[in-house]
Amino acid sequence: MNIIEKKQLILHSRQQMEQRIAEIELQGKALQEGAANESKSSAGDKHETARAMMNLEQEKLGRQYQELMTMKEYFDKINFEIVSAKIQLGSMIETNKGFFLLSVGLGKIKANTQDLMLLSLQSPLGEILLGKSEGDRVILNTHEYIIIKVI
Numbered sequence: 001m002n003i004i005e006k007k008q009l010i011l012h013s014r015q016q017m018e019q020r021i022a023e024i025e026l027q028g029k030a031l032q033e034g035a036a037n038e039s040k041s042s043a044g045d046k047h048e049t050a051r052a053m054m055n056l057e058q059e060k061l062g063r064q065y066q067e068l069m070t071m072k073e074y075f076d077k078i079n080f081e082i083v084s085a086k087i088q089l090g091s092m093i094e095t096n097k098g099f100f101l102l103s104v105g106l107g108k109i110k111a112n113t114q115d116l117m118l119l120s121l122q123s124p125l126g127e128i129l130l131g132k133s134e135g136d137r138v139i140l141n142t143h144e145y146i147i148i149k150v151i
Contacts, residue, residue, distance in 0.1 A: 005114075006092045006151050010080050012111040013101065013118055017072045024065045031058050071104045078103055085150060087132050089121060092151040097143065102126055 031054055080090045080103075087093055093100045098115055105120035119126040125145070128138045136147045 006080070009092070009099075009101065009111050009114065009116050013103070013106065013109060013116070014072070014075065016109045017068060017075065017106060021065065021068050021072065024061055024068065028058065028061050028065070031061065071106065075104045083151065085133050087129050087147070087150055093129060093147060094149040094151065096146040096148065100125070100129070102129065 034054060078090045082088070082090055084091065087102060089102055091102050093102065098117060100117045100119050102121065103118050105123055105126075106118035108115055108117050110116075119129070121127065121130060125138075125140050128140060129145070129147070132138060132147055134147055134150055138145050138147075
């Protein structure tokens with residue numbers, strides 16, 4: 001893996017966040033349309049229950065949307081250009097268990113044929129990787145991670 005591939009994976013990660021945001025926006029619009037249609041009919045208790053469930057779902061989507069927007073704003077502020085021997089925010093890490101990007105806690109994404117795990121600084125693995133260098137070994141639960149390369 002090199003700097004060019006890192007830039008491509010970062011771009012792909014940003015696109016994945018934007019895609020998830022767009023999906024939540026579509027789900028929110030569909031719920032609003034469903035609520036509008038539901039309010040036109042009235043079937044007593046059944047109607048009230050359906051509206052309450054839609055409101056709960058809208059609140060859940062609103063929280064997910066806000067979390068993703070906050071995550072994307074934070075991601076966009078990270079300087080991924082800095083290359084350091086020690087792992088820091090914005091580092092891509094190649095380990096014996098795969099590739100990690102220390103940025104936001106988005107989870108696993110697939111870019112082309114490459115799996116990439118986006119970790120936040122607050123995640124257990126992110127916390128123990130921070131400040132480590134190539135050749136270091138860290139253990140989380142019963143899994144040993146050997147740092148092959150910091151990109």
